[in-house]
Amino acid sequence: MSALALIRAAPQVASQRHLLTAEAWSALPAALADDPEVIFLGLWAEPGCVHAAFLHPEDGVPVIASTLGETYASLAQARPGAGLMERAARDLWGVDAVDAPDRRPWLDHGRWPMTAPMGPRPLPRSGAAPQPQFRTAEGEGIHIIPVGPIHAGIIEPGHFRFHVQGEVVVRLEARLGYVHKGILGLMRAKSPRAAVQFAARVSGDSTVAHALAFCRAAEAATETPAPPRAVALRAVMAECERLANHLGDWGAICNYAAFAWPLAQAGLLRERMLRACEAAFGHRLMMDRVLPGGVATDLGAAGAAALRAVLAEVAAETPALLRIYETHASLQDRVVGTGLISTSLAARFGAGGVVGRASGRGFDARRMPGYAPYDAIDFTVPVLPSGDVDARVRVRVAEIEASLRLVARLLDALPTGPIHIPLPIRAGEGLAMTEGFRGDVLHWLRLDDGGLIEASFIRDPSWFHWPLLEAAIEGNIVADFPIINKSINASYSGVDL
C-alpha cells in the first residue's frame, strides 16, 4: 500500500488528519521508502501523541498522520529530514522514536528547569548541563575546530564542530537550540489573536511569512477566510519581505568573498525597501501587521506610491548589480562550484525555497491549490540544477525580478473592502503553508471550544537546510564556510523555537 493510502485508510479525526494504529504507523517507514514522491513536511507531538504531515505533489493537499503512545517508529531512515524533528519531539514532549538512527538531545541542553516541558509529566531537573556528544571523523592528521555558540559577527548563536584535514572540511556538525525560547509552550491556551505575536517572532527576517502561515492556519481552523483586500495586502507584504531579504543576502554573500561593493549597494537597496515598507505598513520589517482574520493596517495612497518608487529603483539597479556580479572573475572563482548540494540530496530532504530551487527542486508553496491571491496571478518560479553558491545567488536574483513584477501587479489590482474580520470563537484544526524567502513555512494548530490554542506546531524551512549545510561544506576549504553558510542562510531561531 502506498504511504498516503496507508494514512487515508485510517479513521479521519480532523479535516486533514488521520489517526493510525501503532501497527499502521510502523508500516509507514517502509511505505515511505517505496514512495519517494511523497513529500515529508514535518513531525511534531502532543502529550502521548505524534503527528507527521505529508504532501503528494500531484494533489497538493497536505495530510497528517497521527498515532497514540509515548513511542513510535522512526521516519528518519525513510525521510532524513525527520531526524532533527524526532530529536526535538523527544526533548519537548517526551515521545521517543525508539528505532531512530540518532537519539541524542537536540533542543534540550540540560539547562531547562524541567525535562520534556510540554510532555504529560515534566520532571524537575537540577545539576550541571552534560557535555554534548558530537559525531566523530577518523583519519590521518584530522583536527577539530569548535566554533560558537557566539560567532565572530552579527549573527545568531549556534555551535559548529568542524573536523578538518589540512584546509579541507571532512565533517561539519551543527549543534543548535541555543535560542530556544519555548514558543510552542507560550502559544498554548492563548487565542490566535494573542498568540500571533509569537508567530511573528519565530524568525524575525520571516515575520510576515510566519505570521501569515499562522493566521491562515487559524482561519482554516475556524473556516473564516480573510477578506480579499487583506489577502492581497498580505501578498504585497510577503513579496516585499522576500525582496528585502534577497537583496541583503545577495550583498552579504559577495561580502563573504571579500567583495564589499555589492554589500554596500544591495544594502542600500534593502534599506530603501525597509523604509518604503515602513511608509506603507508602519513597520520596517512589517512585524505584527498580519493578524488572524486580516491585516492590521490598510495601504494608503502615499504608502503605495512609496512602494512603487522603491520597486522602480530596485528594478533599475538590479541589472547593473548582476552584471558586476557576473563579470568579476575573483568573485566568480569563489562562488561557482562552491558548496554543492546535489539534486538527489535536496529532493531527499525536501529542501524548499532558494536552496531547493538552486538544486533542481521546484517546489513553491505559492503554487499550492487555493493559495490566494497567487492562484489568480501568473508568476515565474526559477529553478536551476547546479546546486552551488552561484546557483543560489542566481535563483535569488531571478526571484527579485519575479517579486518586483508580482508586487506591481498586486498594487495595480488591489480589491476594495474591509481589511479584517474577527475570527469566531470555536473549536477547529488547521494547517497552512506559505512561501517565505527561505522556502515553505508550515503552521498547524488546534483550537478548543473556547477558541484557545490547545496545540500547535511551526516548521521553518531551515529544519531541512541545516543538514544540507553539513553536506554542502564537505570537501570545501574552511575559508569557504562563511560564504556557503550565507548562501543557504538557515534560520537559527526558526528551528530553535
Add this chain to the structure above:
Amino acid sequence: MLWPRLARALLSRPIAEPVALPPDSTVAALVARLEAASAARLGRSLAIRHVDAGSCNGCELEVHATSNLLHDLERFGLRFVASPRHADVLLVTGPTTRNMAEALAIAFAATPDPKWVVAAGDCAVDGGVFKGSPAVAGGTGAVLPVDLLIPGCPPSPMALIEGLVALLVANAAPERAGQEKGPTA
C-alpha cells in the same frame, strides 16, 4: 690592550654628563597635550561586540543596518569587533535563554574593564513577549549588569545609533576618568 682599559673604566666614574630635569611647568604642559591627543584619538571611539542571547533575529537585521550606507555607524567612531577581548561594549539582543546564559556570562567575563553592557530591543530590556517562558532566564539584566537600555521591537537603526552615540558622549565626559564603571543612561 683592551682588558686593562675595560678594568679601568669599570672602576672609574661614568663620563656621561648630567642633564638638568625639565621645569615642572613643561612637564605639566606635555601631560596635558598627551591627554588631549589620546582623548581626541581614542575617546570618541568604542569597539562593540554584539551577542545574540536568544533573539528572533529581527534585532540583528537592524544592528546590521546601522552599518549600511545611509547610517554609516563607523563615522561616529563606533565599530563592531569579532572578539569580546577587543570590545568596550557588549551589545546584547534577545531575551537571555537558559541555553545562552552561560555563554553570555563568559563573553562578559572575557571583555576587559572598563566595559559597558547595552541591552538592545524589548526582549533584552525585560524578556519582551518571551517573559515567563521556562526556557528564558529574562532580559539581559537577569545575567549581566546593564548600563543602557534601547527599547523597540526591533529598535530602528537610528534608535540604536542614538543610544550608542549617547554612550560615547557620556564616555568622553571628564568625570569618568578613574571610574571602574561607566555612567548609566
